[in-house]
Amino acid sequence: SQQGEEDPQALSIQEGENATMNCSYKTSINNLQWYRQNSGRGLVHLILIRSNEREKHSGRLRVTLDTSKKSSSLLITASRAADTASYFCARGAGGGSQGNLIFGKGTKLSVKP
Amino acid sequence: NAGVTQTPKFRVLKTGQSMTLLCAQDMNHEYMYWYRQDPGMGLRLIHYSVGEGTTAKGEVPDGYNVSRLKKQNFLLGLESAAPSQTSVYFCASSYQPPGYEQYFGPGTRLTVT
Numbered sequence: 347s348q349q350g351e352e353d354p355q356a357l358s359i360q361e362g363e364n365a366t367m368n369c370s371y372k373t374s375i376n377n378l379q380w381y382r383q384n385s386g387r388g389l390v391h392l393i394l395i396r397s398n399e400r401e402k403h404s405g406r407l408r409v410t411l412d413t414s415k416k417s418s419s420l421l422i423t424a425s426r427a428a429d430t431a432s433y434f435c436a437r438g439a440g441g442g443s444q445g446n447l448i449f450g451k452g453t454k455l456s457v458k459p
Numbered sequence: 460n461a462g463v464t465q466t467p468k469f470r471v472l473k474t475g476q477s478m479t480l481l482c483a484q485d486m487n488h489e490y491m492y493w494y495r496q497d498p499g500m501g502l503r504l505i506h507y508s509v510g511e512g513t514t515a516k517g518e519v520p521d522g523y524n525v526s527r528l529k530k531q532n533f534l535l536g537l538e539s540a541a542p543s544q545t546s547v548y549f550c551a552s553s554y555q556p557p558g559y560e561q562y563f564g565p566g567t568r569l570t571v572t
């Protein structure tokens with residue numbers, strides 16, 4: 347399988363705590379993206395980080411990328427119950443059809459009020 | 460803008476029956492994709508299209524056919540449904556990769572008995 351691996355598979359925290367999810371991959375990338383999926387819904391894009399970037403922020407989200415270790419992490423700060431969802435990383439390789447995204451299996455986050 | 464829409468939302472088929480899933484996007488995206496999502500498997504690419512009149516195989520194309528007669532529509536067909544095709548199907552669209560996010564539809568839940 348070309349899929350990346352997310353870690354952990356499931357995470358349960360209290361509201362207000364930070365949540366960290368990790369993603370590892372095996373081949374070279376052009377970019378790495380994170381998506382959120384609420385139960386029974388389609389995926390929603392959160393953030394994209396390019397291979398020449400090391401860190402990116404968007405609101406309460408912080409994404410890091412370490413291409414030497416072939417890994418990325420997503421940090422959600424001051425979590426809310428509404429952050430309860432599954433989070434997927436997806437790696438994009440080269441251009442054209444090679445740029446098709448390869449999705450990981452996801453981390454299921456539960457934020458308890 | 461409606462974004463990406465999928466029809467139908469739910470469907471139950473008997474083994475051997477056929478059906479077509481319709482995906483439509485109003486963002487003028489060149490690329491369109493069909494994925495299936497199974498528990499614990501993440502998203503797997505079935506077929507994709509890089510433009511009107513073109514289609515290509517993804518990771519799991521067997522048992523499915525697709526057509527892209529109009530730029531805004533991407534159809535996924537099951538000619539003879541099998542229980543192994545019970546899944547949630549997602550359509551997505553994007554500008555030409557790499558480096559662009561994918562926009563997802565709400566999904567179609569298909570059960571084959």
